[in-house]
Amino acid sequence: MTATLALLIHLFAGQAADPSAVVAPSPKSDDSAAASQLEVLETQNQDLESHLGELEAERQADQQDLLSLEKGLADEQAQREQADQGLSQGREALSFAAAGLAGVEQVLAGGSGEVWDTLSQADAAAAFARGASAGQSPEGSALAAETQRWLDASQQALERGDLYWARMTVRAARQAADRALSFLPPGAGGGASGGAPPSEY
Numbered sequence: 001m002t003a004t005l006a007l008l009i010h011l012f013a014g015q016a017a018d019p020s021a022v023v024a025p026s027p028k029s030d031d032s033a034a035a036s037q038l039e040v041l042e043t044q045n046q047d048l049e050s051h052l053g054e055l056e057a058e059r060q061a062d063q064q065d066l067l068s069l070e071k072g073l074a075d076e077q078a079q080r081e082q083a084d085q086g087l088s089q090g091r092e093a094l095s096f097a098a099a100g101l102a103g104v105e106q107v108l109a110g111g112s113g114e115v116w117d118t119l120s121q122a123d124a125a126a127a128f129a130r131g132a133s134a135g136q137s138p139e140g141s142a143l144a145a146e147t148q149r150w151l152d153a154s155q156q157a158l159e160r161g162d163l164y165w166a167r168m169t170v171r172a173a174r175q176a177a178d179r180a181l182s183f184l185p186p187g188a189g190g191g192a193s194g195g196a197p198p199s200e201y
Helices: 002-017 028-109 116-133 138-160 163-181
Strands: none
Touching: 028 116, 028 138, 028 163, 116 138, 116 163, 138 163
16 A cells, blocks of 8 residues: 555656646636727727717817808908998088089079089989988988988979079078088098099989
8 A cells, every 4th residue: 555655646746747737727718808808998999089070070060150250250341341331422422412502502593594414413412322321321311312302392493493492492402411411421522522423323
């Protein structure tokens, strides 16, 4: 029995000394852990790309809103400048009309009724001023319309041969035009100084 025990001890000692006899751990557990970690990283990467896509979409939307705002401001500025230009041209037209009507009064006072052309030009100028100022100066537009009404009365008086009433209504038209000028910004006409009529009407 002693010899058998000694033999077993010898065999066990031989297995312990042989590295090939030691059982290595299975690589399957390491591969599974690596695969799980890779899957987590891929998920995180996808989430990051999705978030970056959302941020880019928001940036593009903000850029579009900014462009729309800038366009709106530019359009508003252009409309304001156009309206201001219309008011300036309206004043120029009305200044021309008022200056012409002062001459018409003198002609009528001298007993002549040859003022049809001047009255027609003044009426056209007042009509232009009324339209040009309607949006920004209701008072100026209303007084330009009043100027037109007096000019119409003047023409009717001329048709009847009533030079006195024609002169009185021309004076009223000129006074209405002068009052309208106070509601319009200074233009190229520089007041009731006469000169050539604006080309717009």
